Amino acid sequence: MRTISKAQAPTLSPLNIPHRLLLGPGPSNAHPEVIGAMNRSPIGHLDPAFLELMDEIQSLLRYTWQTENPMTIAVSGTGSAAMEATIANGVVPGDVVLVGVSGYFGDRLVDMVGRYGADVKKMTKPWGQVFSLEELRQAMTTHRPQVLALVHAETSTGARQPMEGVGELCREYDCLLILDTVTSLGGVPIYLDEWGVDLAYSCSQKGLGCPPGASPFTMSPRAQEKLQRRPGKVANWYLDMSLLGKYWGKERVYHHTAPTNMYYALREALRLLATEGLENSWERHQNTVEYLWQGLESMGLKMHVEKEFRLPTLTTVCIPEGVDGKALSMKLLQEHNLEIGNGLGELAGKVWRVGLMGYNSRKENVDSLLAALKQVL
Amino acid sequence: MRTISKAQAPTLSPLNIPHRLLLGPGPSNAHPEVIGAMNRSPIGHLDPAFLELMDEIQSLLRYTWQTENPMTIAVSGTGSAAMEATIANGVVPGDVVLVGVSGYFGDRLVDMVGRYGADVKKMTKPWGQVFSLEELRQAMTTHRPQVLALVHAETSTGARQPMEGVGELCREYDCLLILDTVTSLGGVPIYLDEWGVDLAYSCSQKGLGCPPGASPFTMSPRAQEKLQRRPGKVANWYLDMSLLGKYWGKERVYHHTAPTNMYYALREALRLLATEGLENSWERHQNTVEYLWQGLESMGLKMHVEKEFRLPTLTTVCIPEGVDGKALSMKLLQEHNLEIGNGLGELAGKVWRVGLMGYNSRKENVDSLLAALKQVL
The missing domain is CATH 3.90.1150.10 (Aspartate Aminotransferase, domain 1)
Structure with a gap:
């Protein structure tokens, strides 16, 4: 056996994390019962008991978002991964994508959308303000986008974008609607289907009271049709919903190993939320x-x-x-x-x-x- | 307040997962101390205590891989995300990428590499066999690739690819070397720097004895130079190492929220491994x-x-x-x-x-x- 270098092996004590x-x-701090839910051994990602847990997560997420979207799942990463998943699956190279920017996460949408080959158009407002329906209509008329991306709850500013009428506007222009609900899901009224949102994402560590690591994602049947029609593969394997749909759906085809203990936690967080109402x-x-x-x-x-x-x-x-x-x-x-x-x-x-x-x-x-x-x- | 649909809110009991x-x-089953490490509240991803934990993970991963690569981190997803990270950051559109395929994960590399705009060349062998250095040399001479991707430990077949001489071959042809160590890290001898591997990935839930959800990634200075030189942005925001390097490095610029509790677990798993030796x-x-x-x-x-x-x-x-x-x-x-x-x-x-x-x-x-x-x- 060759020599093993110890240069990078610090001698460490057991983990000691301050309580904040x-x-x-x-x-945010997670609910103690949610933390406790992680305190068990992983099981296989194709174990019938795990598949049942996945079904429960799907139902509970639909309730939390007030949607009937069949393709409602947890992405195996933190909120930014679910954000990227909406773009990777909802945007086709060459699409005109209109993004409302009045904070950090609007800018991040612009960055991500550009990486997926879209023609990005920005609507901007000072940080902390929101877009009126009239302003949105004007921008839609000017740019005729295939996708409109808005931030419902801008984590960098604390502003809430009103959503009344936006879904109808998008249908008028035959445009998909992406909505960032990272800082709203669970804590702020959301009626996803009523609002006509096509793709939405969130995280686990805010309104859901769970540690970060598994992130809500949903897409409407309209968005799924676009995914089925798209030319070529989704430019992201890990977040490809045409593959993930076969794991979360009836086929149960292995895609990637799920973060099992995070799913335990997310299921419990969603259950506690449904119990509270x-x-x-x-x-x-x-x-x-x-x-x-x-x-x-x-x-x-x-x-x-x-x-x-x-x-x-x-x-x-x-x-x-x-x-x-x-x-x-x-x-x-x-x-x-x-x-x-x-x-x-x-x-x-x-x-x-x-x-x-x-x-x-x-x-x-x-x-x-x-x-x-x-x-x- | 509008009506809230309860259609998707199943009445569930607290989580009950069988022990397998x-x-x-x-x-695999995680070490009980590793599971226990997750059983605490998250802390902020910019908290000095969390940044120290990240430094510890980096050092311990370098030891485990036997590398001095500064850019050695945990990706916020399961092993497939770290796999995609090596390709997203190591491959430039138009690169010729030679992939050794003698199992499922070789085929997955081919799929992923294609999504990042490369000209993929496959070397194949029946599932369960490995490539000899002579076979690799012949394929390199034929295809003159910019990147060679091999699977060290093929999870679908149980075969171990010998790595002696492969790094030298890649340098001879001025080619980067990507290595899948998902089923080898921690349990199978790996000497990453000695082998001249440029990009490698692994997972937490196998040789490291940790639940899945945070995944080792490393890239050599040679691979980092290529990343710095590349035209245009990495076609994946979540896994972009030019951004992640500023969070894991000295700048500490926020990129995305880390899966904190998974990092607690990974740190403990790596610490226990270093303690065992x-x-x-x-x-x-x-x-x-x-x-x-x-x-x-x-x-x-x-x-x-x-x-x-x-x-x-x-x-x-x-x-x-x-x-x-x-x-x-x-x-x-x-x-x-x-x-x-x-x-x-x-x-x-x-x-x-x-x-x-x-x-x-x-x-x-x-x-x-x-x-x-x-x-x-």
């Missing part, structure tokens, strides 16, 4: 965030987004004049084990991002945050 | 599999692969004349909670696949399998 209260843009979860998120807003306002702090368009899951708080935002959030982490997010892009240095999502959307967490903020400000 | 002894092609793990795998082969032979069963090229991690066992292989493996699962794999592709109906990997590579598991096999045969 995660009130940033995500991940979607409407109750939405109401809880709304009540908790209004309690936060009142608390922040009573401290003299201002929110970045107009109240009408604020998300219940994520709030952008304006950093007061003269305060070093990054230093303050680091102090909260180090002295209070409490995480909030810093601003991204246009909002870097201007806002903090406070998430109250899933299991973390509770008034006692708001109290902890306000108390800690008062100490460090 | 996983002696198939993977996943690579050479001891390799020896344990070899001793355990030889004990299996003896046991099977004493039952009159035959192995599919020539002894010289058999993997210590995965064995293909010929199904005796007149036996329904699939019915037998289903019986093992249902009556003995014991999973073995069925044959794929050319070997469907001809072999079973028995894995003894990571934590599962122990003689008592061989005893359990042999006892169960005797009962059902």
